[in-house]
Amino acid sequence: MVEKRPVTVTVNGQVRQAEVEPRRTLADFLREDLNLPGTHLGCEHGVCGNCTVLLDGQSVRACLMFAVQADGHEILTVEGLVAPNGDLHPLQEAFWEHHALQCGFCTPAMLLTAYEYLQQHPVPGSDEEIREAIGGVLCRCTGYQNIVTAIRAAATKLTAAGPAPASRSVAD
C-alpha cells in the first residue's frame, strides 16, 4: 500500500481535508471520499467531459487529475450550484424549463461548463460560440439544441438580475 498524503481543498465553499493515495483521481476523491456523487465518470480517458468540475473557476476533467494535485485549490461541483436554501441556480432552472436534460448524466458537467462560459461571457455570443463552449462535454441524449437554448435563457435571466447576479463565484 502506497503511503497516503494529506489533501486540503475548498469544495463548494467548505474546507475539506482527507488523506488519499497519490494515485487517487480527483473524481473518485470527490465522489467517494467527499460523498459528492454529482461528478460523473463517462470514460475516464478525458474525452467525454462528463466529470468536469471547476478548479479555481477553470473547468478541469476530474478523471484526469489526481486529488493530491487539487491540494490547496478551490473546487466547484454541481452540488455547489444549488443555493444554501436549496433553490436551483438560474442555469439549473433554465435547463429544467427548456428540457436541456434527458438522462441527466452529463448534466452536472454541462451546467458547470455553462457556468464557466457565462462567467466569462455574461452576454453569450452566437449559438455557434455556445456550442463551441460546450463542445468538450458529450451528451448522448439531447442533441444539444435545448442546452444551447437553456444557456442563452439563463444568461438573460442572470444579466437581468443586475450587475451582481446571484452568481456564487468559487471565491465566495
Place this chain on the structure above:
Amino acid sequence: MAEPATTRPKWIGQSMKRVEDPRFLRGKGRYIDDIRLPNMAVAAILRSPHAHARIVRIDTSAAERLPGVYAVVTGQDVRARMAPLPTFAVGPIYQDLLAVEKVRHVGEAVAAVVAENRYIAEDACELIEVEYEPLPPVVDPFAAMEPGAPLVHEALGSNVAYQRTFTFGDFDRDFNEADHIVRAKLRWPRSSGMPMETNGAIGDYDEGTGILTIYANSMNFTYFQWLIATSLKIPASKLRVVPINAGGSFGSKFFMHKVPTLAGFLSMVAGRPVKFVEDRIDHILNNDHCGSDRYYDVALAVDRDGTMRALQIKVVDDYGAYLQFGTGTHGNALAQVVGPYRIPSVQYELTAVLTNKNQQGAYRGFGSEVNNWVLERMVDFAARELGLDPVAIRRKNFIRPEQFPYRTPTGNIYDSGNYEGVLDKALALAEYDRWVAERERARQEGRYLGIGIVTAQERSVFSSTEFWFWFDQPGFPVTSSPESATVTIDPTGKFIVTLHSLAFWGNSPETVATQVVAEQFDIDPADVVVTYAASQRALPGTGPGGSRFTVMVTGALVGASGRLKEKIKKIAAHRLEVSPEDLEFHQGSVRVKGSPERALTLSEIALSAYMFKLDLPEDVESGLEASYTFDHPYTTLPSPDRKDLGVFYPFMGHACHIAVVEVDPETGQFTWHKYAAVADAGTVVNPMTLDGHLTGGTAQGLGTALYEEYVYDDRGQMLTASFMDYLVPTAMEVPRIDIDHQETPSPYTPYGIKGAGEGGRMMAPGVITAALEDALAPLGVRITELPITPAKLVRWIAEAKARGQAPTA
C-alpha cells in the same frame, strides 16, 4: 379497460416540465455507481486480448495474495456453480459469464476480481496469469461462411447460425413483370447506443434468507429476471432486482444480462455486496448490445412511371460471437420492410453469421433503422435511374389515408397514417422549393449543395413474436409483452404511482405517468409521486424498448385509474347518498353532476377509506389502491407456413426529414444549411419531451451516418475501444433541427398515442446520406456505405472523377 376521458384532454398534450429533472439537476441522480452499501466490495474484469484462443491455464494465486483482494473467480468457478447465460438463440451457442475453454472475442471476460476498491481490483487483474493458445480468428462474415473456416462454436458445426428465405405476396410475378430492377449492395456497419453512463449492478446476497438482491440499471428486469435466476441456479422467487435510474441506454441496457448476473454471482461467492460498473473499455469491448452489422444485396422492382412492384432483400448480418437476441432485429425490420409504400410483395433472405467479435443486441431502431436506410437508398436510386423527382416517386407510392388499417405483405398491420400530410408539412418547414432553386444556383457556380429527403416509418410497441417467428419449431414462442401500473391514493389524498419495470433511462416515464393520472382524476400534477417496484413485488412489465413505453404504461395507468375511480365513486356515492353514475371528478374532488356544491375532496374520501371503515359501504375494503396490467392491444400469431407473420408492430409512426448540406470536395467536410423533421406519432403526450427525443435521436443517427463505427482489424483486434477513436458527435457537429408534428391518432391505443422514442435515429442516416449524395450528384457519386467520413468522401469524389464523371446508371 376503462375508456379514456372523452372531453378535451387537460394534461395530455401539454409541454409539462419533467418531474424527473430536479434530482438530476442537483447531481442527486442516484445512478448505480452512486450507490454504496455497507461492507461493499468492487469488482474488475480481466478481459481477453485475443479474438480467438484456447485457455490453457489460469494462475490466480498472485492476485489472491494481494492485500485487499477478497475473491478471484474464473470460468471454471462459473462452470461449477452456474448455468450458461440466457439466450434467444436456437442451437448450441452457449455463453458463460466468464469464458471457460476458449475466448471468442477481444474483450470477452476471462476472470473477475473482487476487492476493497477498484484500484486494488485492477491491480489484481494484472497479477492474473493466463496462458492462451491462439486460434485463427474469423473476422469477415463472408470468410466465416467458407468451408474450412475456423469455427466460433465447434458444437454448431458452422458459423452460419441461421439462414432462411421468406417470401411474402406473389413475389415472382411482381418482380418479373416490373419494367426495371434497381440493384445495390449496401453496407451498414456496427455501432452502438453508447450511453454516457455504462452498465452497472450491485449484487447483495443475504446468506440468512438466501435472497439475492441485484441493483441494476437494466431496463427489463421484470420481463426477464427469472432467466437471470435460472443462470444463477437460484429460485426466481429469491432474486430481487431493484431498478436504478439509468444514465442513458438507447438499447445498451435493454435486458442487459452479463453485468447484473456477474454482480450477483460475485456477491454469492464473496459473501458481501459487490458492485461492478463497466468502465468505457469494458462497455465498448463487451457490452450486451452492439447494433446491426449488415451487408445487403437489394433489388427493387419498379415500373417506368415509378410504381414500386416488389422488394428483394438478401442480407448477411455479422452477429459476432454470440446470438443473445436471436435474429429479432430482422423481425423488427420485417414490421415495416416496405416503408410507407404500397409494395405488394417482398422476398427476404437472412443469413446470420458468427464471427470473433462482441455480440449484437439492441440499438435504437432495433434493426428497423437499417431497413429504413436501405429502403430510402433504393428509392433514391430508383428515382435517379428512372429520371424521376425523389419527392414525386415517394408521393406516388405512399399508402393512402383511406387504406388504413393497411396490411403489409409480411402480415403486419399499419394502424393509421397520413403520409402526404407529413410530407407537405416537411416541404414547407424545410423551404424545399427555395433550396431546390438554391441548388441550381450553387451548381452553376460550381458549388456542391445537396438536398436529401426521407419518408420513413417508425413502428412502435413490439409484440414478442418477432423474436421467434423465424423458426418453425421455436424453443420459446413467447407472446406476452405487458406493462403494469399501480395507482395509490394515500390517507392524505396524495397520489403514488408505482411503475413495474425500470422505465427511466432518460425518457420521461414519471412525467407521462403524472400527466395521465392528473388527466384521469383531474388533479394537480404536483400531487403525484412516482416510484418503481422491485421485482419481487413487481407486476408484469416489459420496460422501455421498441418505442413501447408511453403507449403501454398509459394503457396500464388508464386501467388502474378506472378501477380506482370506481371504488372512489362507490365510497362517495354512499356518503353523499347518490348513485355512483351521478358523480364526476373535478379538481381534486368528487361532486354530484349538476349540483357542484355537493362534493367530497379526494382527501376526505381517502381518509375515510383508510381510517373509517364504518363509513364505507359494507362490501368495500379499506385502502385506496388499484393495479392494472395492460397487454399489447393488437397482436396476432404468425401463420404456420410463415407466409404471414401476423400483427406484431401495428402502431405505425411516420416521419419526413429533409436536410440541406454543402460539401467541400477538397476536404470532404461539409456545412449544414438546413435540417427539418416532421413526425407523426399519433396523439402527442408531451410536445417538449417528444421534440427532445426527436432531436437527440437525430443526433445519434448523425453519428451513425458520419462518425461512429466499431472497427476490428483482420486479427479481430478492436481499434475503436475509446472515445478517442469511437466518435460520438459533439455540440459542434450537430446542426439546429427544426421540428413540426402531425397527429394521426392510432385507433387501437389509449388516447391514440403511438411510440416515438426511436424516430430520430431511424430517419437521420438516410437523409444525411441522401443529402451528401445529392450534393455530389454532378460528379456521379453514389453512396452505399456508412459512416460517411471526410476521407471516404474525398476518395469517392476522386473515384467518380476518374470514371470521367459518368453518371451512374
